[in-house]
Amino acid sequence: MSTYTDATVSRPSAPPIRVRAMGFPFQEAGIPRHWFYGSAHLTQLGNALQLLFPAGERFFIRSVKHYEKEIQDPELRARIRGFYGQEGRHGHEHDRFFRVLEEQGYELGSFLSWYEELAYARLEPRTPPALRLSITAALEHFTAMMGHNALTSDFLDGAHPVIQDLMRWHAAEEIEHKSVAFDVFQEVDGRYLVRVAGLALALIALTRFWAAATKHLLAEEERMGTDLEESARVFRSTPRFVEEGKRRRRMFRDAIVSYLRPSFHPSDEDDYGIARDYLSRIGRLDA
Numbered sequence: 074m075s076t077y078t079d080a081t082v083s084r085p086s087a088p089p090i091r092v093r094a095m096g097f098p099f100q101e102a103g104i105p106r107h108w109f110y111g112s113a114h115l116t117q118l119g120n121a122l123q124l125l126f127p128a129g130e131r132f133f134i135r136s137v138k139h140y141e142k143e144i145q146d147p148e149l150r151a152r153i154r155g156f157y158g159q160e161g162r163h164g165h166e167h168d169r170f171f172r173v174l175e176e177q178g179y180e181l182g183s184f185l186s187w188y189e190e191l192a193y194a195r196l197e198p199r200t201p202p203a204l205r206l207s208i209t210a211a212l213e214h215f216t217a218m219m220g221h222n223a224l225t226s227d228f229l230d231g232a233h234p235v236i237q238d239l240m241r242w243h244a245a246e247e248i249e250h251k252s253v254a255f256d257v258f259q260e261v262d263g264r265y266l267v268r269v270a271g272l273a274l275a276l277i278a279l280t281r282f283w284a285a286a287t288k289h290l291l292a293e294e295e296r297m298g299t300d301l302e303e304s305a306r307v308f309r310s311t312p313r314f315v316e317e318g319k320r321r322r323r324m325f326r327d328a329i330v331s332y333l334r335p336s337f338h339p340s341d342e343d344d345y346g347i348a349r350d351y352l353s354r355i356g357r358l359d360a
């Protein structure tokens with residue numbers, strides 16, 4: 074059971090943030106269209122989240138970079154540089170995976186143009202810098218929570234092996250740098266109401282854009298002849314899929330409750346060892 078709602082007496086030190094160039098063999102791997110349990114619906118939920126990552130991670134970098142010159146602590150400045158590097162590599166790898174989806178016949182350009190125009194050309198410039206940073210800190214909390222789940226659950230075992238590797242590497246690094254944006258926010262602003270506003274906007278943005286991306290990809294499935302009624306029936310009636318959906322909703326609820334605690338810090342959840350163990354197993358802890 075998740076401990077995201079549990080406070081701890083002392084906080085562990087954040088680990089060094091290392092930038093790892095992975096180069097996943099997407100083109101050579103023969104990834105099928107329905108790479109997640111053979112389900113169109115589960116696969117497109119996963120693909121839809123990936124569609125949000127590259128532009129979203131560039132937004133995270135911009136939000137932190139706006140305040141970088143105000144940070145005097147050398148340790149935090151070093152972690153900020155590692156954060157930039159890791160987020161940049163994540164965006165690069167997910168962007169490479171987009172080419173696989175396009176080769177499989179999915180049209181991505183119209184969704185990506187709409188998403189990036191609305192989120193980053195229209196809304197971002199109208200949002201105050203402190204609120205953008207607060208949104209980033211909250212989204213980093215959510216991605217760390219999802220990363221924790223990816224590394225402690227066997228649900229990803231139903232994905233194609235290369236996608237498993239992509240998602241678990243991303244998950245481990247989200248845990249490694251989960252406190253960077255939050256620590257920058259606390260250093261340059263720290264107002265609780267701004268933190269809560271960022272949480273609310275982050276939740277709205279994540280759920281709405283994820284849903285819109287999923288809708289787009291399912292429409293592409295229908296265009297390519299997938300029987301979506303049968304896929305939906307299996308998706309909604311398979312006990313393991315139903316239970317996983319319930320578990321994810323509980324985790325989001327717990328993550329929100331913990332973030333609302335005035336004394337909250339991302340390191341209250343000491344899962345750095347989980348990330349370290351995974352990176353050690355794949356031989357990429359130190360490089």
